[in-house]
Amino acid sequence: MKGTYLGEFEELVLLTVALLYDHAYGVALLEEIIERSGRSVSVGALHSALERLETKGFLRSRMGEATAERGGRRKRYFILTPIGEKALRDVRDLRESMWKAIPQTALTGGAS
Amino acid sequence: MSTEPTSKPNPPAWLIALLEHFLSSERQEDVLGDLYELFYRRVATKGERQAKYLFLLDTLLLLVRPNLTRHTSTLSSTSLSTSMLSHYLTMAFRSLCREKAFAFLTILGLATGMAFSLLILLWVQHEWSYDRFHSKADGLYRITAQVSELQTAISPSPMAPTLLGQLPQVENMLRLKPTENLLEVNGEKFEEKGGYYADASFFDLFSFPLLAGHSSTALSRIDGIVLSERLAKKYFGTRQALGKIIHLDNHHSLVVTGVMQVPLNTHLQANYLLPLSFLEKQGHDLHIWGNLEYYSYIRLKENISTREGVTQGITTTMNALFAQNEKQGQAVFGLQSVSDIYLHSDLVGDVPSRGNIAYVRLFSGAALCILIVACINFMNLSTARSAKRAREVGVRKVMGARRSELVGQFLTQSLLVAFLALLLALGMAWILLPFFNTLTDKQLTLRLLEIESLLGLFGIALFTGLLSGSYPALLLSSFQPISVLKGMIQQGRWSLPFRNVLVVAQFTLSIILIVATATVYQQMELLRNKHLGFEKENLVYVPIRGELDKHGEALAAQLASNPLTSQFTFVSELPINSTEGSDAVWEGKSIDEQVIFYSMQVDAHFPETFRVELLTGRGFSAEIRQDTANYLVNEAALRMMGMDAKQAIGKWFDLQYKGKIIGVVKDFHFRPLHQKVEPLVLEFNNATRGKLVLRVQSQATKATLVALEQIMNKLNPDYPFSYGFVDGEIAKNYSGETRMGQITQTFACLAIFISCLGLYGLSAFTAQRRIKEIGIRKVLGASVSELSFLLSKDVIPLVVLAFLLASPIAWYLLHGWLEGYAYRIEISPWSFALAGLLVLVVALLTVSWQSVKAALVNPTKTLRND
Numbered sequence: 001m002k003g004t005y006l007g008e009f010e011e012l013v014l015l016t017v018a019l020l021y022d023h024a025y026g027v028a029l030l031e032e033i034i035e036r037s038g039r040s041v042s043v044g045a046l047h048s049a050l051e052r053l054e055t056k057g058f059l060r061s062r063m064g065e066a067t068a069e070r071g072g073r074r075k076r077y078f079i080l081t082p083i084g085e086k087a088l089r090d091v092r093d094l095r096e097s098m099w100k101a102i103p104q105t106a107l108t109g110g111a112s
Numbered sequence: 113m114s115t116e117p118t119s120k121p122n123p124p125a126w127l128i129a130l131l132e133h134f135l136s137s138e139r140q141e142d143v144l145g146d147l148y149e150l151f152y153r154r155v156a157t158k159g160e161r162q163a164k165y166l167f168l169l170d171t172l173l174l175l176v177r178p179n180l181t182r183h184t185s186t187l188s189s190t191s192l193s194t195s196m197l198s199h200y201l202t203m204a205f206r207s208l209c210r211e212k213a214f215a216f217l218t219i220l221g222l223a224t225g226m227a228f229s230l231l232i233l234l235w236v237q238h239e240w241s242y243d244r245f246h247s248k249a250d251g252l253y254r255i256t257a258q259v260s261e262l263q264t265a266i267s268p269s270p271m272a273p274t275l276l277g278q279l280p281q282v283e284n285m286l287r288l289k290p291t292e293n294l295l296e297v298n299g300e301k302f303e304e305k306g307g308y309y310a311d312a313s314f315f316d317l318f319s320f321p322l323l324a325g326h327s328s329t330a331l332s333r334i335d336g337i338v339l340s341e342r343l344a345k346k347y348f349g350t351r352q353a354l355g356k357i358i359h360l361d362n363h364h365s366l367v368v369t370g371v372m373q374v375p376l377n378t379h380l381q382a383n384y385l386l387p388l389s390f391l392e393k394q395g396h397d398l399h400i401w402g403n404l405e406y407y408s409y410i411r412l413k414e415n416i417s418t419r420e421g422v423t424q425g426i427t428t429t430m431n432a433l434f435a436q437n438e439k440q441g442q443a444v445f446g447l448q449s450v451s452d453i454y455l456h457s458d459l460v461g462d463v464p465s466r467g468n469i470a471y472v473r474l475f476s477g478a479a480l481c482i483l484i485v486a487c488i489n490f491m492n493l494s495t496a497r498s499a500k501r502a503r504e505v506g507v508r509k510v511m512g513a514r515r516s517e518l519v520g521q522f523l524t525q526s527l528l529v530a531f532l533a534l535l536l537a538l539g540m541a542w543i544l545l546p547f548f549n550t551l552t553d554k555q556l557t558l559r560l561l562e563i564e565s566l567l568g569l570f571g572i573a574l575f576t577g578l579l580s581g582s583y584p585a586l587l588l589s590s591f592q593p594i595s596v597l598k599g600m601i602q603q604g605r606w607s608l609p610f611r612n613v614l615v616v617a618q619f620t621l622s623i624i625l626i627v628a629t630a631t632v633y634q635q636m637e638l639l640r641n642k643h644l645g646f647e648k649e650n651l652v653y654v655p656i657r658g659e660l661d662k663h664g665e666a667l668a669a670q671l672a673s674n675p676l677t678s679q680f681t682f683v684s685e686l687p688i689n690s691t692e693g694s695d696a697v698w699e700g701k702s703i704d705e706q707v708i709f710y711s712m713q714v715d716a717h718f719p720e721t722f723r724v725e726l727l728t729g730r731g732f733s734a735e736i737r738q739d740t741a742n743y744l745v746n747e748a749a750l751r752m753m754g755m756d757a758k759q760a761i762g763k764w765f766d767l768q769y770k771g772k773i774i775g776v777v778k779d780f781h782f783r784p785l786h787q788k789v790e791p792l793v794l795e796f797n798n799a800t801r802g803k804l805v806l807r808v809q810s811q812a813t814k815a816t817l818v819a820l821e822q823i824m825n826k827l828n829p830d831y832p833f834s835y836g837f838v839d840g841e842i843a844k845n846y847s848g849e850t851r852m853g854q855i856t857q858t859f860a861c862l863a864i865f866i867s868c869l870g871l872y873g874l875s876a877f878t879a880q881r882r883i884k885e886i887g888i889r890k891v892l893g894a895s896v897s898e899l900s901f902l903l904s905k906d907v908i909p910l911v912v913l914a915f916l917l918a919s920p921i922a923w924y925l926l927h928g929w930l931e932g933y934a935y936r937i938e939i940s941p942w943s944f945a946l947a948g949l950l951v952l953v954v955a956l957l958t959v960s961w962q963s964v965k966a967a968l969v970n971p972t973k974t975l976r977n978d
Contacts, residue, residue, distance in 0.1 A: 025142070042169070043170045043174060044170065044176070048177040063142070075145060
């Protein structure tokens with residue numbers, strides 16, 4: 001279980017990688033996450049999560065082209081692996097099944 | 113970014129280098145690329161500064177990510193890895209627990225040493241902290257003046273304001289004039305000392321916190337008074353005393369305009385402040401250059417780079433100013449840093465609170481000595497036990513432990529002991545602090561939560577741990593595995609002599625301290641009992657204040673009418689620490705130089721009241737009118753003038769005015785016994801001023817005081833009656849010596865205690881090692897006393913050697929100390945004999961405790977296993 005566990009922030013990163021599809025590299029991911037979630041995310045936190053996800057096998061990466069605006073350094077593009085996709089689906093399924101199981105009376109409704 | 117930058121801004125190079133060094137090589141490329149990209153975007157949107165700041169932040173946040181940074185695999189093989197360290201700690205704990213008694217002795221010894229060094233360090237720190245808390249303290253100076261041979265702390269009042277007006281580098285100035293007043297609050301009268309008239313700039317120069325009132329206005333009101341927190345509480349029971357009324361000297365009504373907190377560590381222990389303008393309004397001229405009666409402070413501007421040159425310039429200006437404005441007097445001016453006043457200043461007319469740099473050095477040295485003695489103990493006990501751990505070392509070496517690792521292990525253990533001892537020492541220091549405060553007359557507190565004290569404590573523990581652990585660590589790690597594993601316990605060729613050297617060093621120190629204690633005590637006895645040339649016992653003095661000087665005749669008549677108070681005299685000052693003196697000229701004076709004679713004003717009853725012997729001539733008489741211009745001199749003055757007693761009578765003499773010498777008094781001491789009696793001239797005190805001194809009968813002291821109080825209350829109702837004893841005042845001259853005596857005594861006890869603790873441990877160890885030998889001897893018929901002596905006698909040559917070493921050192925040190933006294937004891941050989949004997953007895957008792965125990969053991973117990 002330990003290897004397949006998906007943390008909340010990891011889930012967010014994984015989703016963003018899927019979302020950006022062919023353009024998922026560090027800065028793009030960072031900005032997308034900041035824009036969508038509104039939280040502040042450091043480069044360290046992002047790359048640390050990416051590193052973990054790659055080790056778990058949810059992501060793989062390829063090196064891209066070098067540009068001047070990156071101090072002559074190449075980008076690393078991330079792609080979702082089938083295992084990663086499955087992990088995301090599992091999380092969603094779990095959540096949906098639990099949402100469905102909540103009795104109507106337990107929720108206040110409108111405010112959601 | 114309004115202007116086009118010529119070159120593109122770049123991320124800081126050092127941060128890039130840092131990242132390149134620490135980021136793991138796989139992630140480096142893209143992470144750095146991301147950082148670059150972000151940086152350039154931020155430069156465009158948020159500006160360069162912000163971008164650089166965010167870059168720094170990102171870098172720091174990156175470096176704490178373990179999965180992105182380079183693995184420190186190269187470091188893990190050294191001895192400092194965490195697993196090795198925890199192993200060392202475990203071993204250290206186990207070896208301590210295995211021998212609890214030894215562990216306790218070492219820790220207790222170290223802790224005692226540390227506790228005392230801690231207390232002394234606290235005191236030293238306090239002494240150094242004086243007047244360093246003022247804002248801009250290093251630009252703060254006091255003006256000093258040298259008049260003939262006297263260095264004084266006082267200067268003329270126009271000096272500081274003139275400097276402020278003329279020199280741009282002087283930022284502000286302050287003048288203070290000490291005063292004593294009668295303060296009346298709600299009908300209750302208090303005589304207060306430690307008051308100062310001060311310029312309104314007081315709170316700008318001295319950073320005394322104001323608890324009530326405002327620093328810029330507290331002294332601007334002419335009828336204002338600023339009270340210390342203590343006085344405000346005493347008078348009004350609260351710090352909120354603003355606006356309350358205080359009557360001054362029965363004449364003036366003042367309003368409290370501020371309540372200040374006077375820090376403990378300032379030379380200026382002021383009780384209250386009055387505005388200088390108030391003094392001026394009463395007709396005090398602040399423009400006289402000739403009178404030196406103010407403490408003047410100046411503050412230099414902050415941006416002055418070379419203080420030396422500037423102070424030199426100011427000194428020159430001051431001397432020029434004085435010469436220009438004051439034609440008659442001669443004085444040379446100087447500046448002293450305010451933070452130096454408490455410890456370094458030894459000036460005439462200075463404020464009362466005074467420290468002594470010599471004591472600070474002495475006690476720092478003593479603290480270090482005590483700590484070293486404690487460390488020696490630890491070394492001794494550890495090396496003595498080394499045999500027990502020899503096998504462990506052998507096995508470790510066989511298993512491949514390197515020497516550096518073994519050293520690390522033993523140092524870890526000594527550090528552990530040091531830190532345990534530190535904890536104990538903190539507890540001890542906390543308990544001892546109140547006693548220590550009485551001993552040093554301070555109000556020190558242990559402030560453990562401040563970063564400096566934490567660092568200091570950590571430093572002490574580290575120092576003791578490393579120092580005391582170094583020798584055992586080196587010794588133990590040097591064992592050859594092959595021989596120790598074969599069972600040959602090798603002691604190391606040098607370990608026994610070395611251990612003995614340490615014991616000798618400890619006892620040397622103890623003996624020195626004991627001899628010092630005895631000598632200081634004897635010297636104090638001498639000072640206390642020396643006949644001063646007058647009888648100091650049973651003399652009561654009353655300061656003349658208020659209206660009393662106008663009722664001089666009535667006072668004299670009333671005193672004379674009561675037999676209890678009939679023996680009295682009026683003197684200008686008590687013969688305790690006289691400082692008054694003038695330029696003397698006499699008939700036939702052949703030397704061309706200025707000669708200063710001390711002077712004192714006395715009346716006709718002085719010789720009989722003080723019981724000072726009149727050698728020739730006569731004393732002053734109220735009936736003879738010319739006596740107001742006549743003089744009495746002492747023998748020292750005669751010697752200086754080169755006359756004998758007969759010749760002197762009738763010769764003219766000039767000390768500010770010309771008169772005749774009418775009598776010679778026998779030398780009596782009017783200054784502390786550090787100096788010989790110096791030339792003294794007695795002038796006729798015709799008025800009622802200075803101090804009234806009464807000789808009382810020792811059985812009737814109480815009744816006399818009651819009678820005196822009645823008379824004083826009748827004639828001087830505005831002032832509360834106050835009195836003092838002359839011998840009490842004289843004793844205050846030697847409070848420094850008294851304190852030093854107490855402190856050396858404490859140190860001596862401590863040194864002996866710690867040394868004995870070590871010796872006890874050592875003897876226990878020796879007895880244990882020779883337990884079989886003792887068993888065999890006992891079986892063969894040795895008696896308990898013979899065996900005890902056998903085990904104890906080793907210590908005798910050590911003590912003798914320590915005695916031989918200590919004697920010359922102690923003699924040299926004490927001789928130097930006694931040089932400071934004109935009247936001193938001969939250092940008696942008895943104090944050496946006493947110290948040596950004492951140490952020998954204590955050492956033998958300590959050792960024999962173990963020896964007797966070992967000798968009493970039934971040999972069947974010790975020998976049954978063989």
